[in-house]
Amino acid sequence: GAVVSQHPSRVICKSGTSVKIECRSLDFQATTMFWYRQFPKQSLMLMATSNEGSKATYEQGVEKDKFLINHASLTLSTLTVTSAHPEDSSFYICSASPAGLAGGDTQYFGPGTRLTVL
């Protein structure tokens, strides 16, 4: 149980294009999903909290116009990297909590998406 999938697993795109990454909770409903970014040999950094049916909450320093998040249903959240540049190349990981916003609940992570911008 508590499986989270991400698609695609890897994507290579040209600078200036937009890339959409999907995050799905396969066997549970998640009112809240989280998007993280990980640079090589570094920790996971929270980018934003995605709430179903409402606007995402972005962490300080994360450009909301560049990283568009949509949480259209209880099982799907999407992250769109708009006008991607080489510095956006990274490993993007989503997570979901079966109990939604309850503080301290365990988050289950997707397998991640490796984005490479040429």
Place this chain on the structure above:
Amino acid sequence: DQQVKQNSPSLSVQEGRISILNCDYTNSMFDYFLWYKKYPAEGPTFLISISSIKDKNEDGRFTVFLNKSAKHLSLHIVPSQPGDSAVYFCAASANAGGTSYGKLTFGQGTILTVHP
């Protein structure tokens, strides 16, 4: 400002011995702590968690200890197995309500290598 710190970048242990991974935090509002295991190019896998009302939680070979006064937690793996080799992250969350509800802050990770 690194609120969750794992000061040991790596740890090497012999198979069958105990692995002890350490984590320190600075934010006194943190009240829930988790350990995750991660392989390269994969998402973290949940291992074990502990609430601040406890000082120990055990699950099979994995035990997490929490010392609130020292703002320190540790993960013990015994006996260690080669399959345990991975990066281990500790994470913390604050039950403060509002936008911090459920949000995890991660440490930098510790690479554990278990030798046969």
